[in-house]
Amino acid sequence: MTEIKPRELPPKSNFIKWYNSVLKLADIADKRYPIKGTFVWLPYGVKLMRNIKEHWDKLFQESGISEILVPLFVSRKNAEANKKWYEGFQKNLYSAVLPTGKSQFILRPTGEPAMYPLFSLWIKDYGLPLRVYETVSSYRYESRTTHTLIRDREITFWYEIHTAHKTKKESEEEAQTHLEIIRKIWKYLSIPPIVVNKPPYEVFPGAVGAIEAYTILPDGRLLENGSINILGQAYSRIYDITYMDEEGKKQYVWQICTGNGARYLAAVIALHGDDRGLCLPPTIAPVQCIIVPIMQKKSKQEVEAECLKLKEKLREAGIRVEIDLRENITPGEKFYQWEIKGVPVRIEMGPREIQKKCLTVFRRDLLTRETVESDKIIEYLNGLMSDIGATLENRVKKLFDSKVKDFDTIEDAFKWVRKGGVAKVSWCGEQPCYERICETEQAIEAIGTLLETEKKHECIVCKKETTNRTLVSKIY
């Protein structure tokens, strides 16, 4: 499916409007589906998301984590068995009702109550450590404002890694392995995430700790973007997940679970895009290079033939390349459409280029044109692709730096947050102080302790000395 009509995009400074428009105009999501909090993935969006998913599949499997697929229906009994989990999700649960009117199941909001009752069986079959993941859709009846890819009621392309270990130490090492993998995914997306340790009163229901990644969106709001939950033995004691130790004694396992999904794409769209639409890292772009022929009637045949030759050459070099031969629209319109779709590189070729044995290469990130000798094009493009990745990452770093400012008083911090900024403050880590730096009604929250170590400061609330720093901002 290729869109025919030209379309209009609001400026990115009007962030949410821009975001919703770009989702439709770049053929990512159609929000006209008649059920709130759900949408249709359009063809370009599916390709883009699959490129991200293929990368996490590769990283998980290289790390020895095996893919499984667990049913959507979860026995209500198994869900209720885990009181903290059930209390945490109760308000968000969809039930599945049979045609007979019976309602024994809930629809999976997260995987634990579906998977963990089988974990002891799998430990018997496969031994320890047990390391599995699934990529599924999950369902949560969200009462907060929904935003496509950011907070949906049908959460698509959602991965969850679940692991079980003999010792606490091994499970902690596993959490670090997950963090390394997550950092690799973000690197692939040219985005440097902000990583924090969550305080114990702000973790996944029943967990004993958590590491979380965040991104700052262009409107200054923080978006939680992937979490590693340290479950300790809390869940293994509930679901009786055990193994026999060397003395034949039953022992509970130590567990880690880690999840994220389409929010990766939300960050890619929001952080790299500009007033002209998407701007994709070449790693995940469904089309890395678009060739647009520039010609009059008399040069048509020659130009098209040269363009097709070039396409073949690029394809052989492993570049995802397309050629736009549509005749009913002008080159300018083609430029516009491929720019909305964020294609990293455009090659323009006309009689002038053919004559001079060169190519006009446009890069989407900087909106600049270069003339490149035809016989050096592959080398040039390979360099360009990695340069675009680095340029995008630097731009996001700068954006984050411009949003984050240090503050010593809550008043000044909140003032900055209300202006669309992110406040960095010192904070002792205690719950009463945490509650003072959040304003739930305005969705202002602190995100936990930044992983970076800092020199000693005073807690912005109680003035106790601390090395902990956190970010405070509005949250999606």
Add this chain to the structure above:
Amino acid sequence: MTEIKPRELPPKSNFIKWYNSVLKLADIADKRYPIKGTFVWLPYGVKLMRNIKEHWDKLFQESGISEILVPLFVSRKNAEANKKWYEGFQKNLYSAVLPTGKSQFILRPTGEPAMYPLFSLWIKDYGLPLRVYETVSSYRYESRTTHTLIRDREITFWYEIHTAHKTKKESEEEAQTHLEIIRKIWKYLSIPPIVVNKPPYEVFPGAVGAIEAYTILPDGRLLENGSINILGQAYSRIYDITYMDEEGKKQYVWQICTGNGARYLAAVIALHGDDRGLCLPPTIAPVQCIIVPIMQKKSKQEVEAECLKLKEKLREAGIRVEIDLRENITPGEKFYQWEIKGVPVRIEMGPREIQKKCLTVFRRDLLTRETVESDKIIEYLNGLMSDIGATLENRVKKLFDSKVKDFDTIEDAFKWVRKGGVAKVSWCGEQPCYERICETEQAIEAIGTLLETEKKHECIVCKKETTNRTLVSKIY
């Protein structure tokens, strides 16, 4: 996850018992999930199914059909709008209930009532023909006996192609395109499907016609395995799917929808497997070649080094190869485990092979060993892989031939069916005669008109002359 313990498989003559055992022992499906009609896909099963899915993705996309993803929740109103569809599925529908107790949605049993209300919008955006597909899980509360991958209540890896066309003729050509694609998928799986035209009283609710593929399972039962539904304008009139013709007049589109999924894998398992377990076509085998070192303590280092070299060589040649270096089990146990998993080729290498510069190559389909010169191994394996594919396909052809016998009387036909056979009979195509050659209580059914043309015969019921032939058998 790699299974440690040896396990027992019943003989294939005890088909359903064998089938269920092989699903677990080959790490395809775990049926211990506590909800009837659902199961957990295990790692080897996921890999295997993904290899099949990747092939249909490739074929659909090469044909210009675009992948989308439509929500699971379907508005009850949109479902009820289509009376025939709703009547057809009513008994099988799961409802989704919100935490508030409201029940406005059903869970998708098929895609039409979810997709078609958006089709007019997409036609405006993208023009005609509209050709899309999705691969999803669908949900049907089946009252018939469930069998993993054959009839599940959670139908995983289910693809649906939906297309809309300006003319009846174009839609009929589309149906033929789908049939060609389906034949390519079956070829890839080394299985020759049986294809029929369904009589109009046996089609998808509301459709005007259907082409269906069937496979015969080893117990002589027929398994419907993929259908192409010719919807005519029945659905476009209900969901108001229209376009403007050249005179500016509103016209209803002509539609085709085509679906299948995990039943491909059910057929692969059931038809190619044997008393030792799975037997996979190399096209889809997650591991095409397993290298097992044969060694004593003193030769360990040398043999392992040679095995690793060989693995690298095979991997570079594009072969999916693994090496089994486990030390806690014997080569015999390794053979047994990889045979259950259906790995097409095993290479055994020990000091004898290294000395003679040869390799011992075992093929899973024929259970035979050959000695091959080391420096000819790539060429040999490439030939072997395609030979295994052809051998498997021929074996299935022979199995089908042995099951199907011609009959002139209903009595004899049913006798053969009750013995586990498939009866081929002539049949005029009329509904009263159709009903006479089915016995719903015993699940004996006719499957429609075989595509092959035949000379004239008499209808087995009414004795009218006809060229129609059909198969009658028990149905899964």
